[in-house]
Amino acid sequence: MGKQQTLRKQLQHQLGTARSYEQWLVAAEAIDELDGMLLWREQPDTQLLHEPLIREHLETMRHCRRRGDTLGLTRVLQESLYRHQGELANPDLYAVALTGTKQVVTEFLDEVECSMRFICDQPMPGVSPEHKLNLFRKAEQVYGRPALMLSGGAAFGVYHLGVTRALWQQDLLPDVIAGASMGAIVAGAICCRNDAELADFFQHPNQIDRQAFQWLRPDRIWRQGYAMDQAQLQRHIRANLGSRSFKEAYQHSGRMLNISVSPTRTRQKPRLLNELASPDVLVESAVLASCAVPGIYPPVTLQARDFTRGNTAEAPYMPTESWIDGSVHGDLPLMRMARLHNVNKTIVSQANPHVLPFLSPPQKRGAKASLKQAAVSLMRGQLATTLKLTPESGPSSILRPFLEQAHAMASQSYLGDINIYFPMRPMLYRKVLANPTPEDIDMYIHLGEQATWPKLAMIRDQTRINRAFTDCIRHLKLQAGVDRNTV
Numbered sequence: 001m002g003k004q005q006t007l008r009k010q011l012q013h014q015l016g017t018a019r020s021y022e023q024w025l026v027a028a029e030a031i032d033e034l035d036g037m038l039l040w041r042e043q044p045d046t047q048l049l050h051e052p053l054i055r056e057h058l059e060t061m062r063h064c065r066r067r068g069d070t071l072g073l074t075r076v077l078q079e080s081l082y083r084h085q086g087e088l089a090n091p092d093l094y095a096v097a098l099t100g101t102k103q104v105v106t107e108f109l110d111e112v113e114c115s116m117r118f119i120c121d122q123p124m125p126g127v128s129p130e131h132k133l134n135l136f137r138k139a140e141q142v143y144g145r146p147a148l149m150l151s152g153g154a155a156f157g158v159y160h161l162g163v164t165r166a167l168w169q170q171d172l173l174p175d176v177i178a179g180a181s182m183g184a185i186v187a188g189a190i191c192c193r194n195d196a197e198l199a200d201f202f203q204h205p206n207q208i209d210r211q212a213f214q215w216l217r218p219d220r221i222w223r224q225g226y227a228m229d230q231a232q233l234q235r236h237i238r239a240n241l242g243s244r245s246f247k248e249a250y251q252h253s254g255r256m257l258n259i260s261v262s263p264t265r266t267r268q269k270p271r272l273l274n275e276l277a278s279p280d281v282l283v284e285s286a287v288l289a290s291c292a293v294p295g296i297y298p299p300v301t302l303q304a305r306d307f308t309r310g311n312t313a314e315a316p317y318m319p320t321e322s323w324i325d326g327s328v329h330g331d332l333p334l335m336r337m338a339r340l341h342n343v344n345k346t347i348v349s350q351a352n353p354h355v356l357p358f359l360s361p362p363q364k365r366g367a368k369a370s371l372k373q374a375a376v377s378l379m380r381g382q383l384a385t386t387l388k389l390t391p392e393s394g395p396s397s398i399l400r401p402f403l404e405q406a407h408a409m410a411s412q413s414y415l416g417d418i419n420i421y422f423p424m425r426p427m428l429y430r431k432v433l434a435n436p437t438p439e440d441i442d443m444y445i446h447l448g449e450q451a452t453w454p455k456l457a458m459i460r461d462q463t464r465i466n467r468a469f470t471d472c473i474r475h476l477k478l479q480a481g482v483d484r485n486t487v
Helices: 002-017 021-035 037-042 051-067 070-088 103-121 129-143 154-169 182-191 195-203 218-224 230-241 246-253 283-290 334-341 367-393 400-411 426-431 438-462 464-480
Strands: 145-150 176-179 256-263 271-273 303-305 314-316 343-350 418-421
Touching (some): 051 070, 070 103, 103 129, 103 464, 145 154, 230 283, 246 256, 256 283, 283 303, 334 343
Antiparallel strands (some): 303 314
């Protein structure tokens, strides 16, 4: 027993000091073997899945493929996907072993992908390539797509670079990406680059402009009512993102950027800016607005392309409105993302300093973690109710906007379907409003990668069908002679 404990400690050390996913995975597989979790993955019995029905659908799909029955395969595939979609998304399936879940899940996903490619490649009676392409597009729309959501976090938000780099290296970075506050800077930097530029960006993080924060003199803070130089932040954003509209960013990268901004006017609603809702708005102005933390930076008037004066001219967008930090009302704009982009799976990278203390570490489950979450939910509910009722009791007009913003922050959701947390390290809070050093950049990125590696098996499985849809539609476009950029 002593040797086993010593070996486990050594493997845990290797897990915590791994510098790549490959190193992490070797240690994780050794720990799973030591703990008997590899055997658990191979055993079919589990209360988390309807394993006999999954096996039945597996055999039916294989039978249809052997017979070349594309129509029958289509029917069983549709039924099987929607019968098992809920249980396959259960996070408890991925809370037992470090390296993944039950092998029957992998077998099922293998067969689903194989069946989708079979239908894509084989002729169907009376179905033209154009018709088949439309069928796959409709099926994809019904099934939905994944999105990556990057929270605010000030300097902690550099951690999102590690999360996105880990996903990118495993070809798991979603095409739909949303960001608020610091998360908006990282999301914008990714979605304003094409694949070749993004590969270089992730390979050479030392190229990142790091000078975002610059404190004002005390007399200017007193006179103007905010603490930091917004012009310096704007230079930082432009240096890292360039100057593109949302439409131009989408055309350049193929990725759908979404930036949350919050209103300063009570009767105005929060906005999710993207190539669908605001194609001509400049990304840099949206990111600047999403970073405008009240008391730290002043509100921002959005800017847009003004094509009446040339392709590069700018003009105010909604000039009578000003906008602030997207985290105030929409750190994670889940419902708006679902409506606009048909999102069915959200991957959240959470680094917001005021949220982290109230989250249970993702690896912790059981009664203690559940009690903590219940206590936090109760406390947040009480706080949200108090903040909602307080303005109605007649506070001064000066306090009312701050109370409304506090209520919005207390009442919103900060988690998605798959959550990747910034590790709780109190000593780092002193750096939250400081420009990171090159060493800090490396540290934050590595923290993001380490937090993402344990989630990769779950993300890979739960986005696999979406990736199969993408590949099949790309292939059918070529067959049908449709331009690859056509939606």
